[in-house]
Amino acid sequence: MSSDMQVFRLPDLGEGLTEAELVNWLVAVGDEIKVDQPIAEVETAKSMVEVPSPYAGTVAELHGEAGQTLDVGKPLISIARSGAAPAPETPSSAEDAVSTGIVASPEVDAAAEAYRTEEKAGSGNVLIGYGTPGGVAGGRTRPRKTSLAVVDRETEARAEAPVASEPAVAGTRIPGKLSAVISPLVRKMARDHGVSLETIQGSGASGLIMRRDVEAAISTPEAPEAPAGPVSVPVAEGDLDSRTGLAVSARTPVRGVRKAVAANMAKSRTEIPEATVWVDVDATALLEMRAELKKRAPHDTPGLLAFIARFVTAGLKRYPALNTRFEIREDGSQEIVGFDGINLGFAAQTDRGLVVPSVRNAHQLSARELDAEIRRLTSVAREGKATPTELGSGTFTLNNYGVFGVDGSAAIINYPEVAMLGVGRIIDRPWVVNGELAVRKVTELTLAFDHRVCDGETAAGFLRYVADAIENPGGALADM
Incomplete structure (x- = not known):
């Protein structure tokens, strides 16, 4: 080469x-x-x-x-x-320009200047953990040009004559004299909001698409698109399933997130001797405490999941065996790896499948800080922009499957972790309080754990700790 x-x-x-x-x-x-x-x-x-x-x-x-x-x-x-x-030399005169088929374009010069102004606000995304150091100043300088040129269409039409290469403004081609030149910032904004640049008429010089054009397109409502998901492969007519004798209606390749989830769940079921314990919990006091906080700070009150996450991190400090990893070394020896800290994962359903982003060093965060980070990670996960580190560094998973309207679940541990706590929906149930029957807000907690790292006593102790904290949140938070 x-x-x-x-x-x-x-x-x-x-x-x-x-x-x-x-x-x-x-x-x-x-x-x-x-x-x-x-x-x-x-x-x-x-x-x-x-x-x-x-x-x-x-x-x-x-x-x-x-x-x-x-x-x-x-x-x-x-x-x-x-x-x-x-590179072809810049023509020194109008006659030279005609002979080479290249003409200077003051309109494109204006577009280039507008581009430079537009790009001062920032640039596109760079892969996390990869790329050149130093930010914009470190490696994104653009060669200075006194003018830009475009290919003369008459010259381009000549079959035998060589075609002059099109110039570029910061790596964006100009396919013709008056085409839009788009900065990485504008392109990123359009991608983030699902706006097609091909449908936008630029308001800048030479039809340049500016930030204001994309913002206008974002604010203009469009017909909703179908949510992203697995794409089925066309099925040939007469494709019959040999076992059932039924016609095959669809074949969907297993790849991306779905492929990873399938492999992870299969490995978890194959390698982990899993056990499960569960308990019903009266969450009335927690709901009342949050309602009272919401009255005082309507826009700054943590969600219920954030409070439960706070109780979970405190419980893992008391029962660290559930915040470990079971490893089998190459020589066949086994060891339980403990961690100085907690990265709390939580299950998030997205259009691309189930993912588990994790709040790093969750044990150091308050309920309010946990709430903010959970919301941020949920957003980036659903946009498909969570980093590999954010999606693969958890040490324990909290799964709120109650949002799907179910009470309990025999959860599969998120390999290679050793435990997962599930929270069911909170509903009105009859409950005995001080010897009297009452209607209370009750939920079910389910803990799936790897029996290799601990016995039932440890698992039950952790589960009971979290349950007691939910039933008496004021006292629990005072002790944390």
């Missing part, structure tokens, strides 16, 4: 992931790109991420198509070094 060609291989996206599905290319062959410019969107078993380029130059080849699964370390994109091919 020519020394002027740089091959960028799919990088290690973190957490031991070995493959990723190519969702979408953000560049095309012939594009001029710069260092740290996002070149592709890929979906791993953990999240959707943008992959930035470590090289600047001209895109020579894209190694893969949308929907294809690529292995880490395999070629992703080939980039010709900037300046590898001799």
Whole structure:
């Protein structure tokens, strides 16, 4: 391969992931790109991420198509070094310009200047833990140009004549004289809000799409799209299932998050000798305490899950065996790995499947801080933007399946953790209080645990601790 060609291989996206599905290319062959410019969107078993380029130059080849699964370390994109091919000289006169088929465009100059102004506000995302250091100032400088040029269409139409390459503004091609030039910031804003740039008429010079144009498109209501989900493969006519004799209606590939969940759950069931304990809990006092706090601070009151999370972290400090990992070493020996801290995972249902983001160092956070972090992680997880670290670093999982309207569940432990606490819905039930029958707000707590790391006494002690804290939240919080 020519020394002027740089091959960028799919990088290690973190957490031991070995493959990723190519969702979408953000560049095309012939594009001029710069260092740290996002070149592709890929979906791993953990999240959707943008992959930035470590090289600047001209895109020579894209190694893969949308929907294809690529292995880490395999070629992703080939980039010709900037300046590898001799660039046509800038015409010194109008006559020279006509002879070469290139004309200067003051409108595109204006577009470039507007682009520079627009980009001062920021740039696109860079893959977490990857890319060049130093931020914008460190490796995103743009070569200064006194003018830009576009290909004369008459010259382009000549079959035998060589076609002059199109110039670029910060890696965004200009396919014609008056095409939109879009900054990474504007492109990111459009992607985040599901706005198609092809449908926007730019208000800037030369049709440049500005931030205000995207904001206007965001504020304009559109027909709701169907939620993202597994895409079924077309089924051939006459496809019959050999076991049932029924016609096959759909075949859905198992990949991405669903593939990871399936593998993780199967491994959990295969390797972990799981046991389960449960208890009904009177949550009336907790609900009353939260209602009282909400009266005082309507917009700054933690949710119920945040309070329960606070009780869980306190319980894990008392029963640390449930905040461990059971490991089998290469030599066959076994050990239980304990942690100096708690990363509290919580199950979040998304359009892409069930994921478990984790609140790092949750034991150091108050209920209010836990609430803020749970909300933030839920949001990024549902947008598919949670990082591999956020999705793969938990030490214990809290699962609020009550939001689905169920009371209990025989939960599967989130491998390689050793325990999971499930919380059912809170409903009115008859309950004996001080010898009198009353209607109380009751929920069911279910703890699934790895019997290799502890016995039932430890599991029951932890579960009872959390239950007592829910029934007497004021006293529990005072002691934490």
